[in-house]
Amino acid sequence: MRCAEGRVPYFMRVEIxxxxxxAAVELFTLSTYGGYDTIAKAVSGDRVRADEPFPIDFDxxxxxx
Numbered sequence: 490m491r492c493a494e495g496r497v498p499y500f501m502r503v504e505i506x507x508x509x510x511x512a513a514v515e516l517f518t519l520s521t522y523g524g525y526d527t528i529a530k531a532v533s534g535d536r537v538r539a540d541e542p543f544p545i546d547f548d549x550x551x552x553x554x
Contacts, residue, residue, distance in 0.1 A: 499542045512549035
């Protein structure tokens with residue numbers, strides 16, 4: 490991954506389908522082995538919660554227009 494090569498410590502992947510009214514969020518952290526580990530994930534109707542890199546707590550459905 491290019492992010493891992495650049496030593497980006499965290500990144501969040503967000504997938505939104507307006508047609509299906511669906512959103513998914515996955516938060517990753519850089520592992521000690523150069524890849525990424527998932528630290529939080531959720532889909533519409535659930536809550537994504539994490540304390541790193543700062544506290545977050547939201548339903549991915551809140552991202553839908």
